[in-house]
Amino acid sequence: MHGFGGQRPWKGVSTVLAPLLDHPDDGGPDLTPIQCAALLPRLREIAEQPQEGSVSPLLQRHIDDARRLTAVVQLCVEKDVGLLFG
Secondary structure (H helix, E strand, O other): OOOOOOOOOOHHHOOOOOHHHHHOOOOOOOHHHHHHHHHHHHHHHOOOOOOOOOOOHHHHHHHHHHHHHHHEEEHHHOOOOOEEEO
């Protein structure tokens, strides 16, 4: 993917997470509450995936980060505010 060392453009990706994955880390436009609402079900699905056996500390950190992001996106939807990047 562009931005991750690859050649594939983000426009060719079909996922509800594309607005999040193709967003600059430091700035750029906010994600709208409507975009946040579209992201939320898939984010929840990822964050709530059951993990079998022991989980490495790095994987656990990623799971925790996904859960925090899900909570923030949920709050953006509830408060009808955009998700700010900065």
